[in-house]
Amino acid sequence: MTLASEKGQRLFLTGATGFIGAYVLRAAIAAGHDVDALTRSKSNAGVLASERVKVITGDLSAKDARWRETMRKADAVIHLAQPQTFGRRVTKERARQYCLRRLEMDRALFEAIDPAKTRRIVYVAGTSYYGDCGPEICNETAVPHPRGWGPYLAPAIESLPEYVARGLPIVAAFPGWVYGPGSWFAQYVLEPLREGRPVYGLRGPARYTSPIHVEDCARAILHLTDSGEIGSRYFIVDDAPVPGERLAEIAAKALGVTGRGRKLPFVLLQLLSGHVIADSVAYENRLSNHRLKATGFSFAFPSCEQGVPNAVQQWLINQLDRDR
Numbered sequence: 001m002t003l004a005s006e007k008g009q010r011l012f013l014t015g016a017t018g019f020i021g022a023y024v025l026r027a028a029i030a031a032g033h034d035v036d037a038l039t040r041s042k043s044n045a046g047v048l049a050s051e052r053v054k055v056i057t058g059d060l061s062a063k064d065a066r067w068r069e070t071m072r073k074a075d076a077v078i079h080l081a082q083p084q085t086f087g088r089r090v091t092k093e094r095a096r097q098y099c100l101r102r103l104e105m106d107r108a109l110f111e112a113i114d115p116a117k118t119r120r121i122v123y124v125a126g127t128s129y130y131g132d133c134g135p136e137i138c139n140e141t142a143v144p145h146p147r148g149w150g151p152y153l154a155p156a157i158e159s160l161p162e163y164v165a166r167g168l169p170i171v172a173a174f175p176g177w178v179y180g181p182g183s184w185f186a187q188y189v190l191e192p193l194r195e196g197r198p199v200y201g202l203r204g205p206a207r208y209t210s211p212i213h214v215e216d217c218a219r220a221i222l223h224l225t226d227s228g229e230i231g232s233r234y235f236i237v238d239d240a241p242v243p244g245e246r247l248a249e250i251a252a253k254a255l256g257v258t259g260r261g262r263k264l265p266f267v268l269l270q271l272l273s274g275h276v277i278a279d280s281v282a283y284e285n286r287l288s289n290h291r292l293k294a295t296g297f298s299f300a301f302p303s304c305e306q307g308v309p310n311a312v313q314q315w316l317i318n319q320l321d322r323d324r
């Protein structure tokens with residue numbers, strides 16, 4: 001059987017212009033794949049430029065779906081596209097809209113796939129679906145208690161077994177807190193630290209979370225197009241759960257700033273960032289990467305102590321490039 005991680009295979013990538021997608025694209029090119037990369041906007045197409053990438057302009061939510069024809073030729077599909085999440089306060093209403101739109105996008109994608117041609121679909125979900133796991137380290141068989149974005153991801157995740165039963169070769173990836181030089185880590189941690197603003201957290205005991213460097217996350221997603229078992233779930237987290245605020249402490253040190261953490265009661269944090277983001281830092285989530293490692297995957301950054309300084313360095317370089 002020819003698998004997508006073999007050189008010269010054709011990957012169809014949704015969310016290619018997004019935070020994780022940009023790294024998946026880079027990893028796929030480095031591994032010698034040809035990639036059809038989906039974006040809704042011609043102006044985003046520039047960031048995808050590479051001789052191994054064919055840009056497909058299209059919208060998963062739209063009736064006009066020229067992308068379908070290309071996707072049906074893919075050996076593997078990596079599905080990262082999601083409605084916009086960060087950038088504004090995330091109220092429950094905004095999250096409900098996210099949930100509905102995500103389901104619509106997933107349905108359009110799954111209905112268009114040809115299981116006779118496509119050997120793996122790596123569906124990227126999130127560990128907020130598992131949510132509150134308590135103080136024990138959990139694996140993928142744990143009973144989910146969705147928190148933060150989790151309740152709004154749940155309908156999409158819980159519809160996957162039905163698609164698998166219909167013959168779609170879906171492997172579900174669950175990244176933890178994905179840190180890197182963008183997305184929430186830049187917005188809530190790196191920018192405030194650099195500008196001398198407080199990094200907000202939640203008052204009360206330290207709550208552990210399971211982080212992952214965006215480069216390892218991207219490589220793991222790509223790895224699952226080959227090594228993931230159809231119908232299985234994989235946590236994409238590093239070796240060492242840490243208290244959530246640890247990421248900001250390491251980042252402050254790497255930036256050479258003192259850093260002002262400001263712990264707020266839940267109601268105030270909710271006023272500032274919306275219910276969903278406040279709830280994202282309000283629970284314990286210590287997850288095992290045993291199943292992922294058993295597939296042969298190894299981490300470049302096994303802990304955030306190793307990964308965060310690298311993410312900070314990449315972010316500083318990006319800032320310099322932008323200012324030039």
Ligand SMILES: NC(=O)c1ccc[n+]([C@@H]2O[C@H](COP(=O)([O-])OP(=O)(O)OC[C@H]3O[C@@H](n4cnc5c(N)ncnc54)[C@H](OP(=O)(O)O)[C@@H]3O)[C@@H](O)[C@H]2O)c1
Binds near residue numbers: 018126183
């Ligand atoms: N970021 C994290 O920390 C994190 C953690 C755990 C799990 N995840 C999961 O990982 C996945 C990717 O997250 P991300 O943060 O990398 O995403 P992101 O930066 O928010 O990017 C979203 C992507 O979706 C595309 N998109 C949005 N609507 C679309 C539509 N209607 N049709 C086609 N494409 C559309 C956008 O492309 P264009 O704008 O170019 O069209 C963009 O590339 C998501 O499923 C998320 O739940 C993320």
